[in-house]
C-alpha cells in the first residue's frame with residue numbers, strides 16, 4: 001500500500017524473489033508513478049520538468065504486480081481487508097494475507113491561525129508545479145501593478161522550515177527569482193526578498209556546526225534573510241506575522257516544518273511513536289497478524305544507532321527498509337526466520353542551486369562544486385529507470401547551458417488549492433466506517 005521509496009523497493013524485491021505461483025502481489029497506488037521527492041525543489045524552481053522526477057511504475061515493475069489505481073482509506077486488520085477508494089471514486093474491498101503499509105507522510109502543521117488555508121507544502125508533484133507557477137505569477141503581477149503595497153506583498157516570499165527540504169526550496173527558488181527578475185523591467189531587484197525561518201537555533205543540525213554554518217553563509221551572501229528561533233504566529237492571504245512580532249506583506253508562504261505520518265496510520269488504532277506506527281526491527285506490527293509497516297509512516301527501530309532511536313524519515317532508509325521487508329515476507333512464506341533492519345546512515349546531500357551545495361557523505365564534509373557533484377551523482381544514481389535518469393540529466397544540462405526558464409504553465413486555478421486538497425488529508429474512513437464496509441462484503445460472501 002503506497003508506491004513510494006519503501007513500497008516500490010519492497011514490490012520490486014518481492015517480484016524478483018518470489019517464484020511464479022508462490023504469491024500474488026497487488027500495489028495500491030493513487031498515481032502511476034513513484035515520486036522522487038528529494039528533487040522536488042528543483043521542479044519548483046523550474047530546473048527539472050515535473051515528469052522527470054515522476055518515475056513510471058509500469059516501467060520499473062516487472063509486470064507481475066497488479067496495480068490498483070486508488071488510495072487505501074481504511075484497513076480492517078481483523079477481517080484482513082483493505083478498503084480502497086479508486087481514482088473513479090468507487091470504494092472497493094481488497095482481501096489480503098499480508099499487508100505492507102507504506103503510505104509515507106504528509107506535511108506536519110500546527111494550530112496556527114490561517115496556516116492550512118494560506119500555506120503550501122513541498123510534498124507532492126502538484127504542490128511543486130503549483131509553487132513554481134505561483135512564484136512566477138507574483139513577478140508577473142508585481143511587474144504589471146502600480147500599487148506599491150501590492151507590489152511589496154508579491155515580492156516577499158517566506159519559507160518556514162530550516163531542514164534540508166525547506167533550505168533547498170528557499171535556495172533554489174531564490175535563484176529562480178534572482179535570474180528571472182532581470183527580465184522584468186518594472187521590478188527593482190532589491191525589492192525581491194526571500195525569508196527562511198525556523199524555530200530551531202540552527203539550520204540542518206544533522207550537518208554539524210561547521211557545514212551548517214557554511215550553508216547559512218552561502219544563503220545570507222545570496223541575500224536570503226535567515227531568521228532562527230522564529231516561527232509564524234499568523235498566516236494571512238497577503239501578510240504573515242512572525243512570532244518575533246514582525247508583520248510581513250507576503251502572498252507566498254511555503255511550509256516545510258517537518259512531516260507527520262499519513263493519516264491512515266491513525267485510523268488503525270494501533271500503538272504509535274510520535275504518530276508513526278510502532279513496529280519491530282523486522283517491521284511487523286505487534287499484535288496485528290500479517291501487517292507490516294515501514295518508511296516515513298512507521299517508527300522502525302534504528303539498530304545502527306541503538307539507545308531506542310528510530311530511523312529518521314528519509315528516502316535512504318525507506319528504500320532499504322522496503323528491500324529488507326520483502327526478504328522477510330518471502331522468509332515468512334517459506335517458514336524461515338526474519339531478519340532485523342540495520343543500516344548505518346550514509347550522510348546528507350544538500351543542493352542549494354547552481355554551483356552551491358553542501359554534502360556530508362560518509363562523514364566527509366564537502367562544499368561547492370565537489371558537494372554539488374556528490375549531491376547530483378547520488379540522486380541521479382538513485383533514480384530507478386534509465387528514462388528518468390536521461391530526463392534528469394538532460395534537464396540539468398539544458399539548465400547549465402541555457403539557464404532557468406520562467407514559464408508559468410497555468411496550473412493555478414481561480415481558488416488556490418490548500419494543503420488539505422493537495423495532500424488528501426481528509427480522505428480517510430473512521431474505524432466504524434471501515435467495519436461497515438467490510439461487513440457488507442462479508443454479508444455478500
Ligand SMILES: Cc1cc2nc3c(=O)[nH]c(=O)nc-3n(C[C@H](O)[C@H](O)[C@H](O)COP(=O)(O)OP(=O)(O)OC[C@H]3O[C@@H](n4cnc5c(N)ncnc54)[C@H](O)[C@@H]3O)c2cc1C
Nearest residue numbers: 002004005006037038071072104295296313314315316318
Ligand atoms: C522536498 C524533500 C526533499 C527530500 N530530500 C531527501 C534527501 O535528500 N534524502 C533523503 O533520504 N530523503 C529526502 N526526503 C525524504 C524522503 O523523500 C522520504 O523520507 C521518503 O519519500 C519516504 O518514503 P516512503 O516510501 O515512506 O514515502 P513516499 O516516498 O512519500 O511514498 C508514499 C507513497 O504512498 C502514496 N500514498 C499515500 N497515501 C496513500 C494511501 N492512502 N493509499 C495508497 N497510497 C498512498 C503516496 O502517493 C506515495 O506515492 C525529502 C523529502 C522532501 C519532501
